[in-house]
Amino acid sequence: MSWDESIARIPADVEQPDKILGSFTARQLAILLGAGAALYGAYTAIGDRVPLVVCAAVALPVAIAAVLLAIGHRDGISLDRYVLAAIRHQRSPKHLVASLEDIPMPPSWIAARPQRPPAPLKLPARGVAGDGLVDLGPDGVAAVAEVSTVSFALRTPDEQDALVAVSGRWLNSLSGPAQILVRAERVDLTETIATLQDNAQQLPHPALASAALEHAAFLHELAARHDLLRRQVLLIIREPAAGTSGREVAAARALRRLDEASRVLSSCGLTARLLNSRAVAALLASCFDSSAPPLPDDDMALPGEVITTGGTW
Numbered sequence: 001m002s003w004d005e006s007i008a009r010i011p012a013d014v015e016q017p018d019k020i021l022g023s024f025t026a027r028q029l030a031i032l033l034g035a036g037a038a039l040y041g042a043y044t045a046i047g048d049r050v051p052l053v054v055c056a057a058v059a060l061p062v063a064i065a066a067v068l069l070a071i072g073h074r075d076g077i078s079l080d081r082y083v084l085a086a087i088r089h090q091r092s093p094k095h096l097v098a099s100l101e102d103i104p105m106p107p108s109w110i111a112a113r114p115q116r117p118p119a120p121l122k123l124p125a126r127g128v129a130g131d132g133l134v135d136l137g138p139d140g141v142a143a144v145a146e147v148s149t150v151s152f153a154l155r156t157p158d159e160q161d162a163l164v165a166v167s168g169r170w171l172n173s174l175s176g177p178a179q180i181l182v183r184a185e186r187v188d189l190t191e192t193i194a195t196l197q198d199n200a201q202q203l204p205h206p207a208l209a210s211a212a213l214e215h216a217a218f219l220h221e222l223a224a225r226h227d228l229l230r231r232q233v234l235l236i237i238r239e240p241a242a243g244t245s246g247r248e249v250a251a252a253r254a255l256r257r258l259d260e261a262s263r264v265l266s267s268c269g270l271t272a273r274l275l276n277s278r279a280v281a282a283l284l285a286s287c288f289d290s291s292a293p294p295l296p297d298d299d300m301a302l303p304g305e306v307i308t309t310g311g312t313w
Contacts, residue, residue: 028070031080035066093119125284132276133251134284140240141247143254144280145272147233147265166268170261176253178261179236185286187228189219234283235261235272 017025024032039059047055072079095118126135134142152160193216200212222228237258241250255274262272275283 024070027078027080031066031070035062039063093117095119096121128277128280128284129251130277131251131255132274132280133254134280135247136238138241140238141250141254142236142238143251143258144275144283145235145237145258145262146275147235147273148269148271149231149233150269163268166264170264173260173264176240176257177238178257179234179238181234181236183232183234183287184229185232187230189223189228193219193223237261 017027020026020029039062043055043059069080069083074082077085097118098121124136124139126137128134129141132144134144136142150163152163155163196212196216196219200209200216203209203212235258237254239250239254239257241247258272258274265272
């Protein structure tokens, strides 16, 4: 057997479902055969008592609906899954509150009209530990690191090949779940502008002070006319935990995997910085409201931490 005959071609879309019969998948065949069996059963039950035209008029919309559910797509999702998701969304509670227990129905003399009570909000993250790891409950723990970026287009072809090789070496070395998240957040230049204006008065030369004030005015105009955003790249490493006693082991594995990723990515000029507990808490809070300005890390209180005031009594 030659070398060319031993090459196995892998399709680009590895998640594409297998074709069972012709171009139909098992899910599509189940929908079509199920609808056909239901129509045939209904016809054999009442076909001798109902005219054929009436049976055809009733069966035609059902057959068309089955075909649309089997082969239809919307926003990249099959139509049957889209319909099921719409039904689950319609039946799920719309008012969620932070509670670990079921919320009882309100008394009849309070409710003006019968309505569904609020449901507890179940988040995948149970909390943030002191070491910055996110407690995912039965799903284990997750370590979050902020990764710097490099300009791929400005590199030479050899440097680009080296970057791709390093990235591929890191991906091939993965031994557990990992996620690369690229998010955009608002940038607040108020503190930067104020610092420029204050330091301009202390510069030794009037020309430097004038340039600093002009730059502060430019930043103020830029922030007033545009929505300034910065791109943040996050690397999330997750490790499953077996029981309550396995959290320490999972945390050690997550930190070790993150350290290995940091060493490998440093070969192509990338630095991975592990976020501390306050930075992770601020990050999770900003994910709930992406339009809000980023929260300072020092102003975030950790779960269970006593909140005190800075004033005097």
